[in-house]
Amino acid sequence: xxxxxxxxxxxxxxxxxxxxxxxxxxxxxxxxxxxxxxxxxxxxxxxxxxxxxxxxxxxxxxxxxxxxxxxxxxxxxxxxxxxxxxxxxxxxxxxxxxxxxxxxxxxxxxxxxxxxxxxxxxxxxxxxxxxxxxxxxxxxxxxxxxxxxxxxxxxxx
Amino acid sequence: xxxxxxxxxxxxxxxxxxxxxxxxxxxxxxxxxxxxxxxxxxxxxxxxxxxxxxxxxxxxxxxxxxxxxxxxxxxxxxxxxxxxxxxxxxxxxxxxxxxxxxxxxxxxxxxxxxxxxxxxxxxxxxxxxxxxxxxxxxxxxxxxxxxxxxxxxxxxxxxxxxxxxxxxxxxxxxxxxxxxxxxxxxxxxxxxxxxxxxxxxxxxxxxxxxxxxxxxxxxxxxxxxxxxxxxxxxxxxxxxxxxxxxxxxxxxxxxxxxxxxxxxxxxxxxxxxxxxxxxxxxxxxxxxxxxxxxxxxxxxxxxxxxxxxxxxxxxx
Numbered sequence: 001x002x003x004x005x006x007x008x009x010x011x012x013x014x015x016x017x018x019x020x021x022x023x024x025x026x027x028x029x030x031x032x033x034x035x036x037x038x039x040x041x042x043x044x045x046x047x048x049x050x051x052x053x054x055x056x057x058x059x060x061x062x063x064x065x066x067x068x069x070x071x072x073x074x075x076x077x078x079x080x081x082x083x084x085x086x087x088x089x090x091x092x093x094x095x096x097x098x099x100x101x102x103x104x105x106x107x108x109x110x111x112x113x114x115x116x117x118x119x120x121x122x123x124x125x126x127x128x129x130x131x132x133x134x135x136x137x138x139x140x141x142x143x144x145x146x147x148x149x150x151x152x153x154x155x156x157x
Numbered sequence: 158x159x160x161x162x163x164x165x166x167x168x169x170x171x172x173x174x175x176x177x178x179x180x181x182x183x184x185x186x187x188x189x190x191x192x193x194x195x196x197x198x199x200x201x202x203x204x205x206x207x208x209x210x211x212x213x214x215x216x217x218x219x220x221x222x223x224x225x226x227x228x229x230x231x232x233x234x235x236x237x238x239x240x241x242x243x244x245x246x247x248x249x250x251x252x253x254x255x256x257x258x259x260x261x262x263x264x265x266x267x268x269x270x271x272x273x274x275x276x277x278x279x280x281x282x283x284x285x286x287x288x289x290x291x292x293x294x295x296x297x298x299x300x301x302x303x304x305x306x307x308x309x310x311x312x313x314x315x316x317x318x319x320x321x322x323x324x325x326x327x328x329x330x331x332x333x334x335x336x337x338x339x340x341x342x343x344x345x346x347x348x349x350x351x352x353x354x355x356x357x358x359x360x361x362x363x364x365x366x367x368x369x370x371x372x373x374x375x376x377x378x379x380x381x382x383x384x385x386x387x388x389x390x391x392x393x394x395x396x397x398x399x400x401x402x403x404x405x406x407x408x409x410x411x412x413x414x415x416x417x418x419x420x421x422x423x424x425x426x427x428x429x430x431x432x433x434x435x436x437x438x439x440x441x442x443x444x445x446x447x448x449x450x451x452x453x454x455x456x457x458x459x460x461x462x463x464x465x466x467x468x469x470x471x472x473x
Contacts, residue, residue: 004405004410004434007405007406007407007410008405008407011406012406063441065404065405066441067441095441095442096442102458102459103404103434103438103458104403104404104458104459
């Protein structure tokens with residue numbers, strides 16, 4: 001089983017490195033060991049996170065792809081579905097029946113989904129209620145706050 | 158056996174109770190053994206006479222050694238500058254055998270030759286009688302699409318020529334350069350009718366390619382047109398990569414038996430899985446509990462339609 005995992009991971013990393021999706025770079029923390037991956041992600045254009053460069057870390061479990069990878073933001077993010085510890089509330093990151101992780105999902109798909117989540121918060125399934133309410137009822141304040149927070153924490157040179 | 162018995166006698170005997178005595182005893186024993194073994198030495202090495210002979214071969218012959226110094230490869234050029242490979246084995250002084258040649262008809266294979274020169278002369282003499290055989294084969298290879306053999310050589314005395322996508326023409330060629338056993342491979346009534354009528358009117362003054370062209374009303378370009386063979390090649394390269402499993406993204410796994418299969422019953426879902434991978438996933442969905450009766454139900458990881466998978470052939 002672990003061989004299936006390493007072969008699949010090696011394949012995924014190869015495509016991720018050769019054809020990375022827009023604004024995403026993913027590299028293994030230690031070369032050729034794909035247990036811990038570090039990700040740099042640009043905020044989606046047209047969103048309050050546009051100017052930011054966000055760091056994430058992916059822990060690939062031993063039973064991957066039969067278990068979802070654990071993804072966390074290292075850079076603080078002001079977002080209804082991302083809490084102060086960087087945890088992400090995304091269905092795709094949880095096992096069924098609660099979540100919607102599937103072994104056919106790749107790390108690339110996952111990262112694109114997270115990028116999409118940045119631009120399109122889901123206030124109906126919030127992790128940080130206060131930000132969710134702000135997003136729902138006072139979107140302009142939310143955008144202002146998110147933009148300032150990004151400037152403060154996710155600035156890239 | 159004898160030596161072992163002697164050795165045991167020496168080791169057990171009370172006469173050799175001190176080290177110098179024992180060494181002496183062993184020494185005499187091994188001397189006797191050595192004397193026994195010095196039988197006729199095998200002539201594995203080349204004799205200098207043979208080597209000098211190899212150096213003096215005619216200019217139209219290239220000689221190289223194979224695995225050992227007694228395996229010799231000769232590249233012989235005949236009058237028409239066709240290159241022939243002849244493999245020789247040096248069995249001893251004045252004993253040279255032909256191991257293999259690149260022509261199918263070789264009546265002289267069993268003879269034993271005393272010099273390489275003799276081999277070359279005999280070979281060239283034989284090859285001269287095969288000139289029309291070579292000519293016909295070359296002509297076919299140059300003017301037709303040969304489907305089989307994949308890499309045609311003079312050793313293959315037949316050619317399967319592509320007529321259309323589904324039909325090949327099989328032709329065998331005799332040492333005299335005449336076609337025999339001409340038949341179609343694949344079902345095609347129109348080509349079959351044409352062939353039957355055409356064989357009766359075979360023109361022996363023309364070569365095989367010309368005859369084939371007139372039988373099937375082909376011109377040169379039609380015989381050379383590969384049609385859909387390019388497409389076939391393309392499909393072949395895809396097959397090399399194999400069908401990938403939608404879960405592990407591999408075609409074959411060392412610890413997962415079988416190849417990916419279309420396990421999903423949904424006919425619109427064209428994703429293949431290893432039975433093992435799918436089973437592992439469905440078990441993981443159930444919280445890691447394997448099914449009671451060996452068959453697990455769940456939903457396809459691609460199309461989310463109901464899917465079931467049996468434990469049979471699975472290693473977990």
